[in-house]
Amino acid sequence: MLAAFAFVSLPQAGFAQAADPAVAEVTDSPNTDLSAASEVNANAAENRSVAEGEVVAGDEAGGGFQHFGPEMIKGQPEAGAYGFQPQYSDNGRFGLWMHDAILMPIITIISFFVLGLLMWVVFRYNKRANQVPSKTSHNTLIEVIWTVLPVLILVGIAVPSITLLARQYESPPENAITIKANGYQWYWGYEYVDNGGFEVISNMLDEAEALDAGEPHQLAVDNRMVVPVGVPIRLQTFGSDVIHSFGIPSLWFKLDAVPGRINELMLTIDEPGIYYGQCMELCGALHGFMPIAIEARTLEDYNAWVQTQPGGMTVEQVRAQAAQEAAAAAAPAAAEDAAEQDGPAAEEENAEVAASEGQTA
Numbered sequence: 001m002l003a004a005f006a007f008v009s010l011p012q013a014g015f016a017q018a019a020d021p022a023v024a025e026v027t028d029s030p031n032t033d034l035s036a037a038s039e040v041n042a043n044a045a046e047n048r049s050v051a052e053g054e055v056v057a058g059d060e061a062g063g064g065f066q067h068f069g070p071e072m073i074k075g076q077p078e079a080g081a082y083g084f085q086p087q088y089s090d091n092g093r094f095g096l097w098m099h100d101a102i103l104m105p106i107i108t109i110i111s112f113f114v115l116g117l118l119m120w121v122v123f124r125y126n127k128r129a130n131q132v133p134s135k136t137s138h139n140t141l142i143e144v145i146w147t148v149l150p151v152l153i154l155v156g157i158a159v160p161s162i163t164l165l166a167r168q169y170e171s172p173p174e175n176a177i178t179i180k181a182n183g184y185q186w187y188w189g190y191e192y193v194d195n196g197g198f199e200v201i202s203n204m205l206d207e208a209e210a211l212d213a214g215e216p217h218q219l220a221v222d223n224r225m226v227v228p229v230g231v232p233i234r235l236q237t238f239g240s241d242v243i244h245s246f247g248i249p250s251l252w253f254k255l256d257a258v259p260g261r262i263n264e265l266m267l268t269i270d271e272p273g274i275y276y277g278q279c280m281e282l283c284g285a286l287h288g289f290m291p292i293a294i295e296a297r298t299l300e301d302y303n304a305w306v307q308t309q310p311g312g313m314t315v316e317q318v319r320a321q322a323a324q325e326a327a328a329a330a331a332p333a334a335a336e337d338a339a340e341q342d343g344p345a346a347e348e349e350n351a352e353v354a355a356s357e358g359q360t361a
Contacts, residue, residue, distance in 0.1 A: 064304075065301070065304050065305045065308050067224065067295060068272075068273070068274055068295055068297075069214065070213065070214035070215050070274075072272065072273045072274050073215070073216075073273065073274045073276070074086070074088060074250065074271065074273035074274060074275060075088060075248060075249065075250025075251065075273070075274070075275030075276055075277075075294075076216055076219060076250075076274075076275075076276045077216075077249075077276075084096055084099065084249070085249045085250040086250060087250060087251070087252055088250055088251060088269055088270050088271050088273070088275065089251050089252055089253075089267065089268060089269060089270060090167075090268065090270070091164070091167050091168055091252050091253070092250070092251055092252030094160075094163075094164055094167065095164055095252050096252075098160045098161070098164060102156075102157065102160060103157070106153060106156075106157065110153075168253070168265065169265075170266055171266065172232050172233070172234040172264070172265075172266040173232055173266075175232070176231075176232040176233060176234040176266065177194050177195075177227075177228065177231060177232070177233050177234065177315065178192075178193040178194045178233075178234040178236065179191070179192055179193065179194075179225070179227060179233055179234070179235055179236070180192075180193055180235075180236040180237070180238060180262075181225070181235065181236070181237045181238070181246045181257065181292075182199070182237075182238050182239075182240055182257070183237065183238070183239045183240060183241075183244030183246065183257035183279065183283070183290075184240050184241060185241050185242065185283060185284050185286070186279075186283065186284060186285075186286035186287065186289060186290045187201060187202060187203045187204075187290060188201075188202045188225075188246075188279075188290065188292060189201050189202070190202065190223075190225045192306065192309075192312065193236075194315055194318060195306045195309075195312055195313055195314065195315065195318065196306075196309075196311040196312045196313040196318065197311065198309050198310060198311045198312050200223050200225070200226075200309070201223060202221045202222065202223045202224065202225065202292075202293070203221060203222050203223075204218065204220070204221055204222075204289050204290070204291050205217075205220040205221060205222055216276065218288070218289065218291060219276040219278070219291045219293065220291070220293065221291055221292075221293045224274070224293040224294065224295040225292070225293065225294045225295065226294075226295045226297060226302060226305050226306075227267075227269065227294060227295070227296055227297070227302065228296070228297060228298070228299045228302040229269050229270070229271065229272050229296045229297060229298055229299070230268065230269070230270065230299070231268070231299055231302075232266055232267075232268050233266070233267045233268065233269075234264055234266065235253075235255065235264060235265055235266070235267045236262050236263065236264040237255045237256065237257035237258075237262070237263050237264070238257055238258070238259075238261070238262050238263075239256075239257040239258050239259040240259065241259065242259065242283050242284065243256060243257065243258050243259070243281050243283065244256070244257040244279050244281050244283050244290070245257060245279055245280035245281035246277070246279070246280075246292060247277050247278065247279075247280040247292070248275050248276070248277035248292060248294060249277060250275050250276075251267065251269065251275055251277075251294070253265060253267065254280055256281060257281075269294075269296040271296065272296050272297055272298060273295075273296055274293060274294070274295050274296075275293070275294045275296065276291065276292065276293055276294075277291070277292035277293075277294070278290060278291050278292060279291075279292070
């Protein structure tokens with residue numbers, strides 16, 4: 001308890017990672033303005049985009065695509081609620097079923113059983129009710145029971161547990177759409193590897209903007225991670241500076257974003273909607289202000305959104321472009337091979353013509 005109290009009472013800046021001076025100036029202020037912090041993050045993203053290449057900072061070129069409104073929010077925490085959020089993936093439903101149908105009943109039964117034994121011992125074998133204590137030291141039947149029964153319980157729990165672990169480590173199929181979540185201090189960037197390689201920068205909205213949009217404060221963002229529904233997604237994570245963690249409770253996953261290493265998992269979302277999460281690894285002064293918002297759309301809507309982004313292409317367009325580039329690259333080689341094959345034949349034909357002309361002369 002003392003350690004927990006000390007952890008909470010220490011200034012948040014004491015756990016901060018090294019930051020840019022502009023960010024430090026904002027976060028060190030006793031009255032930190034979150035909108036100013038968001039502006040610093042946006043400026044950092046803009047500077048990084050100039051230095052490293054094309055980064056999409058918004059949906060200004062959104063065309064006719066319309067994002068979901070707050071009525072489509074499905075995965076979010078609720079005030080006064082306890083337990084897990086409703087699940088919208090196969091693994092999430094399996095994990096929630098295991099928790100509700102297996103773990104909780106077993107835990108409840110064992111807890112009441114142990115409580116009952118304790119109360120029975122207290123009232124049945126206290127000094128007043130049991131003047132002469134028993135000298136029994138062994139009971140073979142009881143010892144066999146309390147050894148075998150826990151083993152059987154653990155085996156029963158292990159079967160669905162190992163099944164859930166195996167499902168969570170299942171490799172994505174080859175046709176899965178690859179999306180890479182890059183963690184920065186303190187915002188997220190979503191890189192669409194299979195759709196042209198563009199990156200969307202996502203910052204938290206300040207309280208006024210979030211409330212005006214009808215979205216929860218400290219979860220709403222300016223640019224959501226748009227993904228297709230019912231399509232396997234190869235979700236990759238990478239930390240550009242320190243360790244972050246990309247997690248969505250209603251989709252039953254948490255994946256660390258580690259510098260110098262790419263982690264990945266397969267994600268399939270069942271229903272269109274908005275799903276919120278947060279960075280789940282202490283990553284510096286503004287760790288608590290790195291929300292995640294995933295907007296799941298139909299594949300048609302997803303492709304339409306992709307084409308509104310600078311450099312964005314559907315998977316089919318990327319494959320067609322790759323095939324055209326491969327054909328264009330192969331054309332000179334094919335022409336050179338044809339020329340090489342035609343060379344000896346042409347020389348032989350010229351020799352025959354010269355020989356025939358010599359005989360005629």
